[in-house]
Amino acid sequence: MLKDSTLQKLWNNGYIITLLLPLLFINVPNSHDWGGDFAQYIHQAINLVEGISQSETGYIYNYEYALLGPETYPMGFPILLAPVYSLFGNSIHAFTYFMSILAIVFGIICLKFFKRFTKREYHAILMLLVIVYNPWFLRFKAEVLAEIPLLIFFTLILSIYLSKSSSTKKYILLGLLSGYMLLIKSIGLALVGGILLNEFVSWLRKENTPFIKNSITYVASSALLYALVSLILFPSSQEAFSHFSGLVAIDGSLILKNLDYYTAIFQQFFNEFTGSSWSFINYFLKAFALLLAFFGFLSRLKKPTVLEYTIICGAVILLVFTTNAGGFRYLLPFLPILMIYIYEGFKVIKLPYTVNEKWISAIIFFAFILVSPKVMSEIIEKQTDIKHGPQEPVVIEAFEAIDKYVPEDAIILFSKPRVLALYTARKSMGNNPDPSSNSTNQLATKNSFDFILYNTDLSNPDLELYIEKHTDTLELLWTNDRLSLYKRL
Secondary structure (H helix, E strand, O other), X not given: OOOOHHHHHHHHHHHHHHHHHHHHOOOOOOOOOOOOHHHHHHHXXXXXXXXXXXXXXXXXXXXOOHHHOOOOOOOHHHHHHHHHHHHHOXXXXXXXXXXXXXXXXXXXXXXXXXXXXXXXXXXXXXXXXXXXXXXXXXXXXXXXXXXXXXXXXXXXXXXXXXXXXXXXXXXHHHXXXXXHHHHXXXXXXXXXXXXXXXXXXXXXXXXXXXXXXXXXXHHHHHHHHHHHHHHHHOOOOOOHHXXXXXXXXXXXXXXXXXXXXXXXXXXXXXXXXXXXXXXHHXXXXXXXXXXXXXXXXXXXXXXXXXXXXXXXXXXXXXXXXXXXXXXXXXXHHHHHHHHHHHHHHHHHOOXXXXXXXXXXXXXXXXXXXHHXXXXXXXXXXXOOOOOOXXXXXXXXXXXXXXXXXXXXXXXXXXXXHHHHHHHHOOEEEOOOOOHHHOHHHHHHHOOOXXXXXXXXXXXXXXXXXXXXXXXXXXXXXXXXXXXXXXXXX
Protein backbone atom coordinates (compact mmCIF):
# COMPACT_ATOMS: atom_id res chain seq x y z
CA MET A 1 0.00 0.00 0.00
CA LEU A 2 2.78 2.41 0.90
CA LYS A 3 4.51 1.55 -2.35
CA ASP A 4 2.14 3.93 -4.06
CA SER A 5 4.14 7.13 -4.65
CA THR A 6 1.37 9.45 -3.47
CA LEU A 7 0.81 7.56 -0.22
CA GLN A 8 4.55 7.33 0.31
CA LYS A 9 4.88 11.12 0.01
CA LEU A 10 1.99 11.61 2.44
CA TRP A 11 3.65 9.23 4.87
CA ASN A 12 7.01 10.96 4.57
CA ASN A 13 5.57 14.44 5.05
CA GLY A 14 3.33 13.19 7.85
CA TYR A 15 6.10 11.85 10.04
CA ILE A 16 8.27 14.90 9.39
CA ILE A 17 5.48 17.24 10.46
CA THR A 18 4.79 15.05 13.51
CA LEU A 19 8.42 15.38 14.59
CA LEU A 20 8.26 19.15 14.14
CA LEU A 21 4.75 19.78 15.49
CA PRO A 22 5.92 20.37 19.12
CA LEU A 23 7.56 23.57 17.86
CA LEU A 24 4.05 25.08 17.80
CA PHE A 25 3.80 24.68 21.57
CA ILE A 26 7.35 25.24 22.82
CA ASN A 27 8.38 28.81 23.58
CA VAL A 28 5.53 30.74 21.97
CA PRO A 29 5.46 33.79 24.28
CA ASN A 30 2.98 36.64 24.45
CA SER A 31 5.68 39.25 25.08
CA HIS A 32 8.94 40.38 23.55
CA ASP A 33 12.22 41.66 24.91
CA TRP A 34 13.36 45.21 24.19
CA GLY A 35 15.30 44.25 21.09
CA GLY A 36 14.60 46.91 18.48
CA ASP A 37 14.76 44.98 15.23
CA PHE A 38 11.43 43.27 15.88
CA ALA A 39 9.70 46.63 16.34
CA GLN A 40 11.10 47.94 13.07
CA TYR A 41 9.94 44.84 11.17
CA ILE A 42 6.44 45.01 12.65
CA HIS A 43 6.18 48.77 12.08
CA GLN A 44 7.11 48.36 8.43
CA ALA A 45 4.55 45.55 8.07
CA ILE A 46 1.90 47.85 9.59
CA ASN A 47 2.86 50.62 7.16
CA LEU A 48 2.59 48.16 4.28
CA VAL A 49 -0.95 47.15 5.27
CA GLU A 50 -2.05 50.70 6.07
CA GLY A 51 -0.59 52.14 2.87
CA ILE A 52 1.92 54.37 4.69
CA SER A 53 5.41 55.14 3.41
CA GLN A 54 8.11 52.80 4.74
CA SER A 55 10.13 55.79 5.92
CA GLU A 56 7.36 56.96 8.27
CA THR A 57 7.99 54.72 11.26
CA GLY A 58 8.73 57.48 13.75
CA TYR A 59 12.29 56.23 14.18
CA ILE A 60 14.79 59.05 13.69
CA TYR A 61 18.11 57.69 12.48
CA ASN A 62 21.16 58.86 14.43
CA TYR A 63 23.99 59.07 11.92
CA GLU A 64 26.48 59.34 14.79
CA TYR A 65 25.35 55.99 16.21
CA ALA A 66 24.45 53.73 13.29
CA LEU A 67 24.65 50.58 15.43
CA LEU A 68 21.08 51.22 16.62
CA GLY A 69 19.84 50.06 13.23
CA PRO A 70 19.03 51.42 9.77
CA GLU A 71 16.19 53.80 9.01
CA THR A 72 14.32 50.95 7.34
CA TYR A 73 14.97 47.28 6.72
CA PRO A 74 14.54 45.59 3.34
CA MET A 75 10.93 44.61 2.73
CA GLY A 76 11.30 40.82 2.60
CA PHE A 77 10.36 40.08 6.21
CA PRO A 78 7.76 42.86 6.63
CA ILE A 79 5.93 41.48 3.57
CA LEU A 80 5.76 38.08 5.30
CA LEU A 81 4.49 39.69 8.53
CA ALA A 82 1.85 41.84 6.80
CA PRO A 83 -0.84 39.09 6.53
CA VAL A 84 -0.41 38.29 10.23
CA TYR A 85 -0.99 41.93 11.14
CA SER A 86 -3.98 42.12 8.78
CA LEU A 87 -5.62 39.16 10.54
CA PHE A 88 -4.61 39.65 14.18
CA GLY A 89 -3.37 43.22 14.55
CA ASN A 90 -0.21 44.08 16.47
CA SER A 91 -0.25 40.86 18.52
CA ILE A 92 3.10 39.50 19.68
CA HIS A 93 1.44 36.14 20.35
CA ALA A 94 0.23 35.93 16.74
CA PHE A 95 3.66 36.91 15.43
CA THR A 96 5.47 34.30 17.56
CA TYR A 97 3.04 31.59 16.44
CA PHE A 98 3.84 32.62 12.89
CA MET A 99 7.55 32.25 13.67
CA SER A 100 6.85 28.72 14.92
CA ILE A 101 5.11 27.88 11.65
CA LEU A 102 8.12 29.22 9.77
CA ALA A 103 10.37 27.02 11.95
CA ILE A 104 8.38 23.96 10.84
CA VAL A 105 8.65 25.01 7.19
CA PHE A 106 12.41 25.30 7.64
CA GLY A 107 12.51 21.85 9.21
CA ILE A 108 10.77 20.25 6.22
CA ILE A 109 13.09 21.95 3.73
CA CYS A 110 16.22 21.28 5.79
CA LEU A 111 15.50 17.58 6.17
CA LYS A 112 15.26 17.17 2.42
CA PHE A 113 18.49 19.17 2.08
CA PHE A 114 20.29 16.91 4.56
CA LYS A 115 19.13 13.78 2.73
CA ARG A 116 21.29 14.82 -0.21
CA PHE A 117 24.42 14.29 1.88
CA THR A 118 23.59 11.44 4.29
CA LYS A 119 23.72 7.70 3.66
CA ARG A 120 20.79 6.98 5.94
CA GLU A 121 17.59 8.91 6.46
CA TYR A 122 17.85 8.70 10.24
CA HIS A 123 21.19 10.55 9.99
CA ALA A 124 19.38 13.47 8.36
CA ILE A 125 16.60 13.32 10.97
CA LEU A 126 19.13 13.36 13.82
CA MET A 127 20.93 16.37 12.34
CA LEU A 128 17.64 18.22 11.98
CA LEU A 129 16.50 17.46 15.55
CA VAL A 130 19.82 18.68 16.93
CA ILE A 131 19.13 22.02 15.23
CA VAL A 132 15.42 22.67 15.80
CA TYR A 133 15.28 21.48 19.41
CA ASN A 134 18.47 23.20 20.44
CA PRO A 135 17.83 25.97 23.03
CA TRP A 136 19.46 28.53 20.72
CA PHE A 137 17.00 27.77 17.94
CA LEU A 138 14.02 27.68 20.31
CA ARG A 139 14.96 31.15 21.56
CA PHE A 140 15.25 32.47 17.99
CA LYS A 141 11.80 31.08 17.29
CA ALA A 142 10.36 33.11 20.14
CA GLU A 143 11.46 36.42 18.64
CA VAL A 144 10.06 38.28 15.65
CA LEU A 145 13.30 38.43 13.72
CA ALA A 146 14.31 37.73 10.12
CA GLU A 147 16.81 34.92 10.79
CA ILE A 148 14.43 31.95 10.40
CA PRO A 149 12.85 33.29 7.16
CA LEU A 150 16.39 33.84 5.88
CA LEU A 151 17.25 30.28 6.86
CA ILE A 152 14.28 28.99 4.84
CA PHE A 153 15.33 30.79 1.66
CA PHE A 154 19.03 30.01 2.21
CA THR A 155 18.38 26.27 2.48
CA LEU A 156 15.77 26.21 -0.28
CA ILE A 157 18.07 28.00 -2.74
CA LEU A 158 20.92 25.60 -1.96
CA SER A 159 18.61 22.61 -2.49
CA ILE A 160 17.40 23.89 -5.86
CA TYR A 161 20.90 24.81 -6.99
CA LEU A 162 22.19 21.33 -6.15
CA SER A 163 19.50 19.70 -8.28
CA LYS A 164 20.65 18.13 -11.55
CA SER A 165 18.79 20.52 -13.82
CA SER A 166 20.80 23.23 -15.59
CA SER A 167 17.95 24.90 -17.45
CA THR A 168 17.50 28.64 -17.82
CA LYS A 169 14.24 28.36 -15.84
CA LYS A 170 16.20 27.01 -12.88
CA TYR A 171 18.54 30.02 -12.84
CA ILE A 172 15.63 32.44 -13.19
CA LEU A 173 13.94 30.79 -10.21
CA LEU A 174 17.19 30.84 -8.24
CA GLY A 175 17.64 34.52 -9.07
CA LEU A 176 14.12 35.45 -7.95
CA LEU A 177 14.49 33.50 -4.72
CA SER A 178 17.92 35.05 -4.10
CA GLY A 179 16.54 38.53 -4.76
CA TYR A 180 13.87 37.96 -2.16
CA MET A 181 16.43 36.46 0.24
CA LEU A 182 18.44 39.68 0.01
CA LEU A 183 15.24 41.57 0.81
CA ILE A 184 15.17 39.64 4.08
CA LYS A 185 18.82 39.94 5.20
CA SER A 186 21.91 41.30 3.46
CA ILE A 187 24.04 38.40 4.70
CA GLY A 188 22.37 36.44 1.91
CA LEU A 189 25.11 37.92 -0.29
CA ALA A 190 27.32 35.08 0.97
CA LEU A 191 25.15 32.55 -0.83
CA VAL A 192 24.95 34.69 -3.97
CA GLY A 193 28.74 34.91 -3.96
CA GLY A 194 29.01 31.17 -3.34
CA ILE A 195 26.82 30.33 -6.32
CA LEU A 196 28.70 32.68 -8.66
CA LEU A 197 32.08 31.35 -7.49
CA ASN A 198 30.93 27.78 -8.02
CA GLU A 199 29.73 28.61 -11.53
CA PHE A 200 33.07 30.28 -12.33
CA VAL A 201 35.18 27.40 -10.99
CA SER A 202 33.03 24.86 -12.85
CA TRP A 203 33.66 26.82 -16.03
CA LEU A 204 37.42 26.88 -15.36
CA ARG A 205 37.34 23.09 -14.89
CA LYS A 206 35.68 22.87 -18.31
CA GLU A 207 32.65 21.05 -16.94
CA ASN A 208 30.54 22.29 -19.84
CA THR A 209 28.93 24.92 -17.62
CA PRO A 210 27.60 27.97 -19.53
CA PHE A 211 29.09 30.32 -16.94
CA ILE A 212 28.27 33.62 -18.63
CA LYS A 213 24.69 32.66 -19.53
CA ASN A 214 23.89 31.16 -16.11
CA SER A 215 25.52 34.00 -14.18
CA ILE A 216 23.83 36.76 -16.15
CA THR A 217 20.44 35.04 -15.88
CA TYR A 218 20.90 34.52 -12.15
CA VAL A 219 22.19 38.00 -11.31
CA ALA A 220 19.74 39.82 -13.59
CA SER A 221 16.64 38.10 -12.21
CA SER A 222 17.87 38.59 -8.65
CA ALA A 223 18.68 42.29 -9.17
CA LEU A 224 15.40 42.86 -10.99
CA LEU A 225 13.26 41.58 -8.13
CA TYR A 226 15.34 43.38 -5.50
CA ALA A 227 15.17 46.70 -7.37
CA LEU A 228 11.46 46.31 -8.10
CA VAL A 229 10.59 45.82 -4.44
CA SER A 230 13.09 48.08 -2.66
CA LEU A 231 13.44 50.93 -5.14
CA ILE A 232 10.10 51.10 -6.96
CA LEU A 233 7.30 49.47 -4.94
CA PHE A 234 8.54 50.33 -1.44
CA PRO A 235 11.26 53.00 -1.62
CA SER A 236 12.80 54.38 1.56
CA SER A 237 15.06 57.29 2.39
CA GLN A 238 18.02 54.96 3.06
CA GLU A 239 18.76 51.72 1.20
CA ALA A 240 19.74 48.97 3.65
CA PHE A 241 23.00 48.03 1.91
CA SER A 242 24.32 51.57 2.40
CA HIS A 243 23.77 51.26 6.15
CA PHE A 244 25.49 47.89 6.56
CA SER A 245 28.35 48.73 4.20
CA GLY A 246 29.24 51.50 6.64
CA LEU A 247 29.78 48.87 9.34
CA VAL A 248 32.58 47.10 7.45
CA ALA A 249 36.28 47.64 8.15
CA ILE A 250 39.44 45.88 6.94
CA ASP A 251 41.47 45.62 10.12
CA GLY A 252 43.72 42.79 11.28
CA SER A 253 42.82 43.05 14.96
CA LEU A 254 39.10 43.18 14.10
CA ILE A 255 39.41 40.04 11.95
CA LEU A 256 41.16 38.12 14.73
CA LYS A 257 38.63 39.35 17.28
CA ASN A 258 35.71 38.27 15.10
CA LEU A 259 37.33 34.90 14.35
CA ASP A 260 37.69 34.21 18.07
CA TYR A 261 34.15 35.44 18.74
CA TYR A 262 32.37 33.35 16.10
CA THR A 263 34.39 30.24 16.97
CA ALA A 264 33.22 30.57 20.57
CA ILE A 265 29.64 31.24 19.45
CA PHE A 266 29.60 28.13 17.25
CA GLN A 267 30.80 26.02 20.18
CA GLN A 268 28.20 27.61 22.44
CA PHE A 269 25.47 26.21 20.20
CA PHE A 270 26.47 22.81 21.61
CA ASN A 271 27.15 24.13 25.10
CA GLU A 272 23.78 25.39 26.32
CA PHE A 273 23.14 22.70 28.87
CA THR A 274 24.88 23.87 32.03
CA GLY A 275 22.99 23.09 35.21
CA SER A 276 21.99 19.56 34.22
CA SER A 277 23.44 16.62 36.14
CA TRP A 278 24.79 15.55 32.76
CA SER A 279 26.24 18.96 31.92
CA PHE A 280 29.79 17.59 31.79
CA ILE A 281 28.82 16.09 28.42
CA ASN A 282 28.53 19.57 26.91
CA TYR A 283 32.28 20.10 27.16
CA PHE A 284 32.82 17.07 24.94
CA LEU A 285 30.00 18.07 22.59
CA LYS A 286 31.34 21.56 21.89
CA ALA A 287 34.91 20.34 21.44
CA PHE A 288 33.93 17.53 19.07
CA ALA A 289 31.52 19.77 17.15
CA LEU A 290 34.26 22.28 16.31
CA LEU A 291 36.82 19.57 15.53
CA LEU A 292 34.47 17.55 13.32
CA ALA A 293 33.24 20.64 11.46
CA PHE A 294 36.84 21.64 10.75
CA PHE A 295 37.80 18.17 9.51
CA GLY A 296 34.63 17.96 7.44
CA PHE A 297 35.35 21.30 5.80
CA LEU A 298 38.93 20.28 4.99
CA SER A 299 37.80 16.96 3.51
CA ARG A 300 35.36 18.71 1.18
CA LEU A 301 38.01 21.22 0.05
CA LYS A 302 39.53 18.42 -2.07
CA LYS A 303 36.72 19.10 -4.49
CA PRO A 304 34.90 22.22 -3.27
CA THR A 305 31.27 22.86 -4.12
CA VAL A 306 28.84 25.70 -3.62
CA LEU A 307 28.77 24.86 0.11
CA GLU A 308 32.45 25.64 0.58
CA TYR A 309 32.34 28.78 -1.54
CA THR A 310 29.33 30.01 0.45
CA ILE A 311 31.12 29.40 3.75
CA ILE A 312 34.21 31.23 2.47
CA CYS A 313 32.13 34.22 1.31
CA GLY A 314 30.23 34.23 4.61
CA ALA A 315 33.48 34.14 6.61
CA VAL A 316 34.84 37.10 4.67
CA ILE A 317 31.70 39.13 5.38
CA LEU A 318 31.49 38.25 9.09
CA LEU A 319 35.19 38.77 9.79
CA VAL A 320 35.17 42.38 8.53
CA PHE A 321 31.84 43.31 10.14
CA THR A 322 32.43 45.81 12.95
CA THR A 323 29.43 44.74 15.04
CA ASN A 324 29.63 41.24 16.47
CA ALA A 325 27.10 41.43 19.28
CA GLY A 326 24.45 39.42 17.48
CA GLY A 327 25.45 36.08 18.95
CA PHE A 328 24.51 33.07 16.86
CA ARG A 329 22.06 34.96 14.65
CA TYR A 330 24.76 35.85 12.11
CA LEU A 331 25.92 32.22 11.94
CA LEU A 332 22.41 30.78 11.75
CA PRO A 333 22.01 30.77 7.94
CA PHE A 334 25.21 28.72 7.66
CA LEU A 335 24.15 26.19 10.30
CA PRO A 336 22.84 23.50 7.89
CA ILE A 337 26.16 23.60 6.01
CA LEU A 338 28.11 23.41 9.28
CA MET A 339 26.04 20.39 10.34
CA ILE A 340 26.97 18.69 7.07
CA TYR A 341 30.63 19.38 7.86
CA ILE A 342 30.17 17.72 11.26
CA TYR A 343 28.63 14.73 9.50
CA GLU A 344 31.50 14.63 7.00
CA GLY A 345 33.97 14.93 9.88
CA PHE A 346 32.69 11.66 11.32
CA LYS A 347 33.54 9.94 8.05
CA VAL A 348 37.07 11.39 8.07
CA ILE A 349 37.97 10.03 11.51
CA LYS A 350 39.54 6.57 11.29
CA LEU A 351 39.03 4.56 14.46
CA PRO A 352 41.35 1.61 15.23
CA TYR A 353 38.34 -0.69 15.35
CA THR A 354 34.99 -0.92 13.60
CA VAL A 355 32.04 0.83 15.24
CA ASN A 356 28.49 0.33 14.06
CA GLU A 357 27.24 3.67 12.70
CA LYS A 358 23.84 3.07 14.31
CA TRP A 359 25.52 2.94 17.70
CA ILE A 360 27.39 6.17 16.99
CA SER A 361 24.14 7.87 15.97
CA ALA A 362 22.35 6.54 19.05
CA ILE A 363 25.11 7.71 21.38
CA ILE A 364 25.13 11.21 19.89
CA PHE A 365 21.35 11.45 20.02
CA PHE A 366 21.04 10.32 23.63
CA ALA A 367 23.97 12.52 24.67
CA PHE A 368 21.98 15.44 23.27
CA ILE A 369 18.75 14.28 24.95
CA LEU A 370 20.38 13.65 28.34
CA VAL A 371 21.69 17.20 28.66
CA SER A 372 18.60 18.89 27.21
CA PRO A 373 15.69 18.35 29.66
CA LYS A 374 16.65 20.98 32.23
CA VAL A 375 17.13 23.75 29.69
CA MET A 376 14.07 22.63 27.71
CA SER A 377 11.87 22.59 30.81
CA GLU A 378 13.10 26.06 31.81
CA ILE A 379 12.22 27.39 28.36
CA ILE A 380 8.73 25.86 28.53
CA GLU A 381 8.11 27.06 32.10
CA LYS A 382 9.18 30.62 31.36
CA GLN A 383 7.39 31.05 28.04
CA THR A 384 4.32 32.50 29.79
CA ASP A 385 6.41 34.97 31.81
CA ILE A 386 6.29 38.57 30.67
CA LYS A 387 9.73 39.43 29.33
CA HIS A 388 11.53 42.63 30.22
CA GLY A 389 10.21 44.72 27.37
CA PRO A 390 7.28 46.75 26.03
CA GLN A 391 4.60 44.37 27.37
CA GLU A 392 5.54 44.86 31.04
CA PRO A 393 2.86 46.70 33.11
CA VAL A 394 5.37 49.34 34.29
CA VAL A 395 6.32 50.02 30.67
CA ILE A 396 2.70 50.21 29.55
CA GLU A 397 2.20 52.83 32.28
CA ALA A 398 5.02 54.85 30.72
CA PHE A 399 3.44 54.59 27.28
CA GLU A 400 0.17 55.86 28.73
CA ALA A 401 2.05 58.77 30.34
CA ILE A 402 3.59 59.62 26.98
CA ASP A 403 0.16 59.62 25.40
CA LYS A 404 -0.94 62.08 28.10
CA TYR A 405 2.05 64.44 28.32
CA VAL A 406 3.86 64.30 24.96
CA PRO A 407 2.49 66.07 21.85
CA GLU A 408 2.21 63.95 18.72
CA ASP A 409 4.86 65.98 16.86
CA ALA A 410 7.44 65.86 19.69
CA ILE A 411 10.67 63.83 19.62
CA ILE A 412 11.58 61.53 22.53
CA LEU A 413 15.11 60.41 23.31
CA PHE A 414 15.11 56.76 24.45
CA SER A 415 17.50 53.82 24.51
CA LYS A 416 15.14 51.77 22.32
CA PRO A 417 13.71 54.34 19.91
CA ARG A 418 12.21 51.87 17.42
CA VAL A 419 10.23 50.11 20.14
CA LEU A 420 8.99 53.41 21.53
CA ALA A 421 7.95 54.61 18.08
CA LEU A 422 5.94 51.43 17.49
CA TYR A 423 4.00 51.47 20.76
CA THR A 424 3.47 55.21 21.29
CA ALA A 425 3.08 56.60 17.75
CA ARG A 426 5.67 59.25 18.67
CA LYS A 427 8.96 60.11 16.98
CA SER A 428 11.96 58.77 18.81
CA MET A 429 15.73 58.63 18.48
CA GLY A 430 18.57 57.04 20.43
CA ASN A 431 21.94 58.16 21.70
CA ASN A 432 25.32 56.48 21.96
CA PRO A 433 25.34 55.04 25.51
CA ASP A 434 29.12 55.34 25.82
CA PRO A 435 29.67 58.23 28.29
CA SER A 436 32.87 59.27 26.51
CA SER A 437 30.85 60.00 23.35
CA ASN A 438 29.00 62.94 24.97
CA SER A 439 26.22 61.91 22.60
CA THR A 440 23.18 63.16 24.54
CA ASN A 441 24.70 66.56 25.16
CA GLN A 442 25.56 66.94 21.47
CA LEU A 443 22.00 66.00 20.47
CA ALA A 444 20.64 68.51 22.99
CA THR A 445 22.87 71.24 21.58
CA LYS A 446 21.32 70.58 18.15
CA ASN A 447 17.81 70.58 19.68
CA SER A 448 17.34 67.06 18.31
CA PHE A 449 14.85 65.97 20.99
CA ASP A 450 12.13 67.46 23.24
CA PHE A 451 11.58 64.73 25.85
CA ILE A 452 13.59 61.97 27.52
CA LEU A 453 12.28 58.58 28.60
CA TYR A 454 14.74 56.90 30.93
CA ASN A 455 14.54 53.22 31.92
CA THR A 456 16.76 51.95 34.73
CA ASP A 457 16.69 48.45 33.19
CA LEU A 458 18.40 49.67 30.02
CA SER A 459 22.01 50.61 30.62
CA ASN A 460 22.73 54.04 29.18
CA PRO A 461 25.57 55.76 31.08
CA ASP A 462 25.70 58.74 28.71
CA LEU A 463 22.02 59.50 29.22
CA GLU A 464 22.29 59.03 32.98
CA LEU A 465 25.19 61.49 33.09
CA TYR A 466 23.25 64.04 31.06
CA ILE A 467 20.22 63.83 33.38
CA GLU A 468 22.41 64.22 36.48
CA LYS A 469 24.15 67.32 35.09
CA HIS A 470 21.05 69.04 33.67
CA THR A 471 18.45 68.84 36.43
CA ASP A 472 17.93 72.59 36.07
CA THR A 473 16.89 72.28 32.42
CA LEU A 474 14.79 69.14 32.76
CA GLU A 475 11.30 68.84 34.22
CA LEU A 476 10.23 65.48 35.62
CA LEU A 477 6.71 64.95 34.27
CA TRP A 478 6.07 61.40 35.40
CA THR A 479 7.85 58.46 37.02
CA ASN A 480 7.28 54.95 38.38
CA ASP A 481 9.53 52.22 39.77
CA ARG A 482 11.67 51.98 36.65
CA LEU A 483 10.86 54.65 34.10
CA SER A 484 10.96 58.43 34.18
CA LEU A 485 9.67 60.94 31.63
CA TYR A 486 11.46 64.31 31.39
CA LYS A 487 10.73 67.42 29.37
CA ARG A 488 13.47 69.72 28.19
CA LEU A 489 12.86 73.30 29.32
